[in-house]
Amino acid sequence: MMKRLAAVLLLGLGTGLAFATPASAHGEKSQEAFLRMRTIGWTDVTFSGGHMDPNGDMVIAQGEKFTIKGTAKLMNTWPDSLAKGLPRIGYINVATQGPCVEMLTRTINGVSTPSRIEITKGHYYDFEETLMGRRVGRWHVHPTFAVKGAGTLLGPGQWVRVTPHAFTSSIKLYNGKTINLENYNLVSVWTLQVVGFLLGLIWIFWWTWWGKTAKGNPRRTVTNPAVTLAIPLNDDGVAVGLNTKKDHRVVNIIALATALFLLIGWIWQASAFPVKIPQQVVEYEPPLTSQDQAPTLAAVDARSAKYDYQAKVLRLEVDTKNVSNSPIQLAQFVTSTLTFVNPASGTAPYGQYQDALKASPSGTIQPGQTATLTIDLPGSRFDEEHLLPRGESQLTISGLLVFKDASGQKDSAEMEEPLQPKYIS
């Protein structure tokens, strides 16, 4: 019986280990597609630093810096079901497998931003995060936009391979001293913890091992109820010899030693670290970006979003009016982590999260002109990213149409349209 049980347990463990694969993602594909598409529009996200290996991994050493830059638009299509439809507090960060990388600097709209920001629907947030390789390994790193009351939304990621190298996580205190965050003050934390623990052990050993009964015999435990249940609860057992006056003296000494230990600790911290402040909560509203203040290039009105399951093509039809005084052209369609670039605009897709779109008419739209753009997007990419809203409460396709004028100025227009899962005729 025991052998069978052991065999089953071993088989289960072996099967689990044999088929388990390392966790390498962050659950972004498990979030509902329409929510990911209606919340944050990620544009121009780039990773720079180190070097790229043939597999497209960014390779950096421990302690070496790399940068993530990009723009996140908090979309007006933000759904009512998240943060009650009014996102107010956000936090731009990165998602990866724990502290594999370390945040060094972060600017949002040009302002240094250690923590949360006040956010407004429809605004753009230009972010630049400088990070440092910390843990050796291959990690998938995404920029993230967390919104209070909603959750964390991920932008396009990049595999980062961290190679071994000596490093420190140095910061300079206000008193001028430089400390290493990796091990700062660890010795005193453990010393205080261990000394306290030893005092507790002494207390317990006194009552279970070293202490004696009134007759000088070893003190026992499990047989005591024969006595203790026969005396009142507010009797300390000294009269019957279970405990002794010596016990009182010893516990006084241990309690006094503990108080002395805390007093010494208190004096130490007060003299060693005279200047202390409470944890800081930094919160502000970033200034507007140039994109927030730029003239609108196009007014769009989506007419249809159809998906051909056989050809795996998502076709968008969008009435686009050029409201600027310069010719404009569709440069990108951006939704959630994916960016589809228009090769006719002079850019080519790059990286894991970019692909090409096919737009017709492919030329420019003149000022004041309205054109119906037909945009074909490779549906396989939507499939891979679980971005086709099937079986969800809102079957819609949302995203940013990024236009470029003759001077290269960009502006994006939001579109949202119910998805029609039909064959394209």
Added chain:
Amino acid sequence: MPSGNAVDEGGRGMTTTEEQLEQAQQFERLKALVDKPYRWIDRKWDAVFWISAAFIVGAACDITKLLFAGDWDFWTDWKDRIWWPILTPFALVIIGSALQYIQWLAWRFPTGMTYTAICLWPLATLGRWLQWGNFVHYPMNFVWPTTMVPAGIFADWVLFKTKSFILTSVIGSAVFAFGWWVSNYVMIAPFLQPAQWMDRILTVADIQGISFIHSQTPEYLRIVEHGTLRSFLGETQYVALVFGATVTVAGYWIGQFIGRMLAIWPIGRFMKKW
């Protein structure tokens, strides 16, 4: 005290002399029982009990702590002066109080709180070291657990001196809360030093929380002091400590309920039945 042939309330007609004699005999019987040698129950059973219970007690206290005050225990940037001293002593005292009742009732040992503390500390530290340190690679100076050992010693001392659970709940809980704060503030103090980082003045703890990435717990989730108009001339720390001590009294009685009604009472029913 009446003397002579006084009749007791039960009307049994027993004299005071007989009562005293019986009490004296009972007293001698109990004194003999204290040191009575048992053939099958020796001190090995004591060791078995104390050691095997350690894991259950430590785990129960750790789970209670994580349930009520998990994040405050995990990260230095959560260990603030308002919420941390209110929630953590409350969470810690619960299982300690239950053990204090059980161990005092059964063995007359003022050890429940300290025993819980020394069971909790190695388990919590080992867990933190394995899970946060080795698996996820957070520096241990960012994720060290709190200690309740000095606070536990004080609370047990109060019980032994007062021999009263009511007094221990009032005095002992307050001493527990203040003792817990002092013993843990000494450890957090170096991390409250200011540093200029990202063009702001932040504490070392804040910087740890931002630089060591925790992807799914954005900074705004931190429940720490944010400031209030009811700041009591800026002395929020002392108000929080007093309130924390009060809340700890409530936690103490939750623990007493667990000890009395969920542990001892069912055992008593079982023993009577069988």
